[in-house]
Amino acid sequence: MAGTSTPNPTTAAAAEIVDRLLKDAFAHGDPRSPEYHRGARAALERRLMGRQVLNPYAMGNARADAFWAGVDRGNAIWVRHVEGDLTA
Secondary structure, three states: OOOOOOOOOOHHHHHHHHHHHHHHHOOOOOOOOHHHHHHHHHHHHHHHHOOOOOOOOOOOOHHHHHHHHHHHHHHHHHHHHHOOOOOO
16 A cells, blocks of 8 residues: 555665665756755655654754655655655
8 A cells, every 4th residue: 555664674775775766766857955855765764664754953944844845755755666656
């Protein structure tokens, strides 16, 4: 089912999958801030490693907004991956 987590692979294997998914998702010149990328990574790490998503930026500023937008993108990347539209 799209949006569900998979059984936890080893940490190293999960980190490699996250790296590949992000590389593929941002491969076509989609310039985003470091905060946005950090949010996307956090969402994927939650899906694959069970890590909690913690926004390190103060709420109410652009950096926090970019982080949460990245989390949304990370969740969308995950759905595409689970549905088979994005391989790791």
